[in-house]
Amino acid sequence: MNIGAIITQGPQPWQIIQQVEGKANISLKGTYDVHAHCEEARVWARVVLEDTFENVIRWQEATKMQDGEWEIILKEVPAGGLYRIETCLKENIGNPIEWAMRGDMIHHVGIGDLFVIAGQSNSAGYGKGPVFDPPELGIHLLRNSGQWDLASHPFNESTHTLHSINREGANPGHSPYLSFAKRLKRDLAYPIGLIQTALGGSLLSAWNPEEEGYLYHNMLEVIQSTTDKIKGVLWYQGCTDTDTLDLAHSYLERFKTMVQALRKDLNQPELPILTVQLNRVVNNLGNETAQNHSDEGWSMVREAQRQATMIIDNVYIIPSIDSTLSDAIHNASPANMVLGERTARLALEQLYDKGIEGTPPNLQSASLLDTGCIELTFAPVYERLESFDVAVSDLAFQIEDSIGKIELASYQLLGNRIQFKMSRKPEGDCYVSCGQGRFPRGVVPIDRGGQLPLLLFNKVKVNLYNK
Structure with missing residues (x-):
């Protein structure tokens, strides 16, 4: 027969508990058993940092329920760990807690x-x-x-x-x-x-x-x-x-x-x-x-x-x-x-507002300029777009109109923009894509700052450019 404080409900070993504003509550329930009837018996619980044995939440007395049951909420445990949850059973109010009767523990808990x-x-x-x-x-x-x-x-x-x-x-x-x-x-x-x-x-x-x-x-x-x-x-x-x-x-x-x-x-x-x-x-x-x-x-x-x-x-x-x-x-x-x-x-x-450059460049607009070029604008671009100096035919872009595919003659990188010179003028609605199909061919430019490739896009309609 087990004696002391027994945990019947609480975190599992190795469990991570979701923090809110840097802290979390830990709920415990259980039973207790002593060698003989003792009216003064009380269950206590604490949270200890496993690395150093330091108290994170000092000993707190649990609420004593009927029929040898107890419960406690250890409030505002700070984000961190790994923690050990300890319990014990004090049979005599006058006894120091370090010599209380044994209790169950839960190891390797994190917030x-x-x-x-x-x-x-x-x-x-x-x-x-x-x-x-x-x-x-x-x-x-x-x-x-x-x-x-x-x-x-x-x-x-x-x-x-x-x-x-x-x-x-x-x-x-x-x-x-x-x-x-x-x-x-x-x-x-x-x-x-x-x-x-x-x-x-x-x-x-x-x-x-x-x-x-x-x-x-x-x-x-x-x-x-x-x-x-x-x-x-x-x-x-x-x-x-x-x-x-x-x-x-x-x-x-x-x-x-x-x-x-x-x-x-x-x-x-x-x-x-x-x-x-x-x-x-x-x-x-x-x-x-x-x-x-x-x-x-x-x-x-x-x-x-x-x-x-x-x-x-x-x-x-x-x-x-x-x-x-x-x-x-x-x-x-x-x-x-x-x-x-x-x-x-x-x-x-x-999610954490750490100021890290983690978002990839995304197409913001596709416009037909007065010069006859199509300009693509991307954001965010933390530094500038990089195409590794490949030929326009080696890029992963496609432009098509009501007639069909338009061959690209050349391109120019301008910070967060790419301009394409085409082999002919677009007829009717015009669409631009990057990285089409199951196995996209061609080079996808990256942002030199975040070192992330562009997000691929499909058949985005090209708009007329209005100054």
Whole structure:
């Protein structure tokens, strides 16, 4: 028989608790048992910094309930850790607390920020190839078993899973989000918790509660099993929705519906969503019609992802088009390290106001100048656009009008602008694209300041230039 203070409800070992304004409350409940009946028996609890044994929250007396039960809320525990939660049972008011009867403890608890991982395989993590990305204390993962643990790859492995709905068919690999969490922890100086809910190959319809929504409901269930608030969502999805033009065409509105539903269900109307614009796929569909449709689908989904950041508040995006692959469609382990770092920089700039240059250049306007050139303007550009001095034919841009494709004769970089001289005058409506299709060809310029490539865009209408 156990004696002393027993914890029956509280954080798990390794759990990260979401901080609010730099602190969080820790709720504990339990029972107590003594050798003999003792009216004076009282349960006490404290929080200790594991590194140094220093008190973070000094001993506090719990509320004594009926039938040998107790409860306590340890208030305003500061963001940080790792912490150890200790309890004890004082049988005699006069005894010093260091000699009180033993009590249960909870180890390796942190107060920090929680991010939910959602989407398909490149979010679940399928990177292959050796890379140095070891576990780190203070970066913890809620595994599919429902247990908090030290975060280590692969994130979406299914040992003792509680929810087979997002079980992978094969063992996953390297995730971009350990790298993400490490950068945040280094800059914020408190722990980061990751909640894995992604599934390789999943359609947006599985995440949209107004469609099938089964992965959406699983995500909600997993979140609510461990917290009532999160810091943000890490979203990388869209490849499967390129398969049909109907899905690609409706992607933006369906994504918007999912975001609105999640914010409502979590009661976080401004919940940040950190997204990744699709990279590429390298395969041969063997059918020209299917390949053309797939090319158009990939371009449409990338454009929808870009548009989402402009029409939905607190949705942000990083590019991935320069990422290497470890197979036909999955980002390689080294590429995941870069994508994790990029996502962290974006978060530090947009969510934490750290003054870091983390937002990629996005097309703001496309105009036909009086000179006959088409000018593209991008923002933010922290320094200047760089094309590596390649020939205009080696760039990833396309311009088309009512007649068809217009060959580009030359180009000029002017800070945050690119001007194109064309081989002929546009006829009718004119559209510009960058990085079209399943496997975009050509060089995508970068911002010399942030070292990020432009966000890809598809068939943006060119406007007349008005001074």
